[in-house]
Amino acid sequence: MVDSQRNVIQPLDLAWVESSRVNLPAVQRRAATHLKRRSVKKDWQAAWFLRAVTCLDLTTLSGDDTETNVSRLCFKANNPIRQDVLESLQLKDLKITTGAVCVYSSRVKDAVTANKNNHSQVPIASVAAGFPDGQTPLPQRLDEIKYAVEAGASEIDIVITRSYVLSGNWQALYDEVAACKKACGNALLKTIIATGHLGTLTNVYKASLVSMMAGSTFIKTSTGKEAVNATFPVALVMIRAIRDFYQRTGYKVGFKPAGGIRSAKDCLSWLALMKEELGDEWTQPNLFRIGASSLLGDIERQLYHFQTGRYAALYQFPMS
Numbered sequence: 001m002v003d004s005q006r007n008v009i010q011p012l013d014l015a016w017v018e019s020s021r022v023n024l025p026a027v028q029r030r031a032a033t034h035l036k037r038r039s040v041k042k043d044w045q046a047a048w049f050l051r052a053v054t055c056l057d058l059t060t061l062s063g064d065d066t067e068t069n070v071s072r073l074c075f076k077a078n079n080p081i082r083q084d085v086l087e088s089l090q091l092k093d094l095k096i097t098t099g100a101v102c103v104y105s106s107r108v109k110d111a112v113t114a115n116k117n118n119h120s121q122v123p124i125a126s127v128a129a130g131f132p133d134g135q136t137p138l139p140q141r142l143d144e145i146k147y148a149v150e151a152g153a154s155e156i157d158i159v160i161t162r163s164y165v166l167s168g169n170w171q172a173l174y175d176e177v178a179a180c181k182k183a184c185g186n187a188l189l190k191t192i193i194a195t196g197h198l199g200t201l202t203n204v205y206k207a208s209l210v211s212m213m214a215g216s217t218f219i220k221t222s223t224g225k226e227a228v229n230a231t232f233p234v235a236l237v238m239i240r241a242i243r244d245f246y247q248r249t250g251y252k253v254g255f256k257p258a259g260g261i262r263s264a265k266d267c268l269s270w271l272a273l274m275k276e277e278l279g280d281e282w283t284q285p286n287l288f289r290i291g292a293s294s295l296l297g298d299i300e301r302q303l304y305h306f307q308t309g310r311y312a313a314l315y316q317f318p319m320s
């Protein structure tokens, strides 16, 4: 997808937002059946795991992040699969990297330095705008976005003000996200709607629509810090909002589930959901990301098992 096809700020269509409803039993049924199905046959699993790696926003968002662990994370993002595992899959010449690394804004400079040292082109994503609660005043949130972009982030993950959704103040939500979009400049905007705080699936659908109308490049489920993070019912609602938005506007918005995605098996289900609901194009890193801090080790283990028939301990595939 070329940049000119990326979403831009659109008018707020309040009539569309306010008339939207979600059929809860239908969504729950569809999510439950999806989970019961075996998503990918064995022979295809290795290819799907590798695809998932390219869609991974390898994340560290911790109070004890340091220059050192960010630097190691960046190395891992540029070399996500152990060389011997790639060799055993006869893929040693495949230059595979994660979709991005994702860090706090104060750590973007560390990631830039690490990328320079590693000769790495892996995009740097920064959470910003008062992550994870979004309770900082808007001017400071916009300054944080600009700071992260100036420091070298090419992707910005913002959080919305949940109270705007809970009070149905769609205009305020639109204005906030559109202001963040402008502050991003050329950086991609990923808007975290924090579904675990929104109360109803109808709110999830409406918040998704408004975030897309305000120019989001991706919509993202969660910060990873809510009590409930990425689930299949909320994902279905967000994915269908993406489809509806595409059908009405012609703009393709990406989807990023995040928070609590730790097993390789789960990531196959996520990829399968994207393929079934939106098609192959939405299983590529320009339209699909998985935000996760500890998924990669399990993917490496599964690839190792695929090749050797044996499971390795997780510590044999360190994150950094």
Ligand SMILES: O=C[C@H](O)COP(=O)(O)O
Residues within 6 Å of the ligand: 059, 061, 102, 222, 223, 224, 225, 258, 259, 260, 261, 291, 292, 293, 294, 295
């Ligand atoms: O956006 C990414 C999430 O914060 C990561 O959450 P996780 O640590 O549960 O994988």
